[in-house]
Amino acid sequence: MDWLRARIPGSDPAILRQSVVPANGRRTSSMRVLHTSDWHLGSSLAGKKRYDEEEAFLDWLMGVISRDSIDSLIIAGDIFDSGTPSNRALELYYRFLGRVGRTCCRHVLVTAGNHDSPSLLTAPRELLSALDIHVVGSIPPTVDEEVFIFTKEDGDPALIVCGVPFLRDRDVRMAEAGESIEEKRSRLLAGISNHYREVCEVAEQHRQRTGSIVPILATGHLFAAGGNTIADDGVRDLSIGNLLQVSAAAFPSCIDYLALGHLHQPQMVGGETTRRYSGSPFMMGFGESDRDKEVLIVDIGTDRPVHVEPMIVPRIRDLVQIHGDADQVRDKLTELIFSGRPSWVEILLEDSGAGPSVRDEFYRITDGSTVEVQKVKVSPNAGSISSITQESLEELNPDEVFRRCMDAAEEPEENREELIAAFREVLAGILEGDTNAS
Incomplete structure (x- = not known):
């Protein structure tokens, strides 16, 4: 502080x-x-x-x-x-x-x-x-x-x-x-x-x-x-x-x-x-x-x-995105730590072969420093591993969750725009306490 x-x-x-x-x-x-x-x-x-x-x-x-x-x-x-x-x-x-x-x-x-x-x-x-x-x-x-x-x-x-x-x-x-x-x-x-x-x-x-x-x-x-x-x-x-x-x-x-x-x-x-x-x-x-x-x-x-x-507005804390393979991520994390700037980091890992131990390593590298790794996701460009498997529900907004549901249901593309609009209207009514939302 x-x-x-x-x-x-x-x-x-x-x-x-x-x-x-x-x-x-x-x-x-x-x-x-x-x-x-x-x-x-x-x-x-x-x-x-x-x-x-x-x-x-x-x-x-x-x-x-x-x-x-x-x-x-x-x-x-x-x-x-x-x-x-x-x-x-x-x-x-x-x-x-x-x-x-x-x-x-x-x-x-x-x-x-x-x-x-x-x-x-x-x-x-x-x-x-x-x-x-x-x-x-x-x-x-x-x-x-x-x-x-x-x-x-x-x-x-x-x-x-x-x-x-x-x-x-x-x-x-x-x-x-x-x-x-x-x-x-x-x-x-x-x-x-x-x-x-x-x-x-x-x-x-x-x-x-x-x-x-x-x-x-x-x-x-x-x-x-x-x-x-x-x-x-x-x-x-x-x-x-x-x-x-x-x-x-x-x-x-x-x-x-x-x-x-x-x-x-x-x-x-x-x-x-x-x-x-x-x-x-x-x-x-x-x-x-x-x-x-x-x-x-x-x-x-x-x-x-x-x-x-x-x-x-002065930045009190930086938000940083790091893209790259495991070695590039390690190097960039080290640079951030030596900069001394308080930072929260999102890692987009472009390495389809990286396992859970690599993810854990990123957290260990920054432990005790002013840099905190908040998210580690596998980039969609990484090959066979989908970034979806690395996401938690809190990282998705309601629209994204609803779109995933439509994907799972194989909803035709021509129906989606109207369904999304109806979903947003119903959700807004719930959040605003409007019992007449339809």
Whole structure:
């Protein structure tokens, strides 16, 4: 843990150089917003919890808020990895919110993602709102409750925020008997678009009452058309809603900045610099080992274009994939150990003749070092031995398990797309407690 503390900005000049945002002559009429999402507190990788990484990230984020004079913090969904987070994950979350209240950050908005429990997030809403911490766990009784006015120190309106959470199927679409998968998709897309239109109409009314052109920021937790994912980045398609590609037309043009969550890779939507995913601050799987993670500082005001500055999140622990035969793996493990960098390793062994003793040897090589081997799998390129035989159930997501079942049943290819869509819809209903899932 001492090594983790040493990675907090201020102690490592390289990280500090990555993180500091130039002043750029920022005017007092603008508001500085920190956009982040998909913390997935309490998540596991290869069966191991990551609380040390999560705590170090939140400490780092506190430093960013203070050092870079953040006025408002936006957390666009998936604060927790599960709807029933552990006590440790809850402690990290609430302790962070308590510390934010003692900084320069005047406003915090937390919106729920598909992994979050709306009722758990909103339970302390009244208490948190007194601290200018606003929580939107699900669609409230009226859309007015999704719109907030963020002010500057003098009390003047500086930003109108539309806090749109993850929109569940049952929130925006009436189910009809006998409807096809395509009809469900079409109605759900229309429901999402209508909801954004209604919320933005309220925001526009607020803007007119201010008598000035106060910018509008909106949040979302969804899969936008053109969004990119990579293998093993932790994005789980568990609902029919996640099969949708929500087009840019769903977001009204009055939105000056769209702060999105759900996809774990930082990216712009449709090449628009003001429509962005911040991505997860953590590498969620070994497939992301070569990717930097970000949070976004957004300067937004009435007298200048929106300016977005990505900030690279320091790596507390590396995730490393090693490919090769047994000798190559031994050499690369030795190099990692001598580097001194704390690392979790996934080995893809390209050696069909390697037996269990070789696997055990890899664990012995790293024993007592800062390097930990988490997975050893035989690569599909290794020949006759299938990688499936080396996998445990915890390494497969629900889609992969269902596909294996279809393979075993020799289900025809032409039936699979509709079966997968139906499976995801049923699974989403179970996870969300929807007894009407069909």
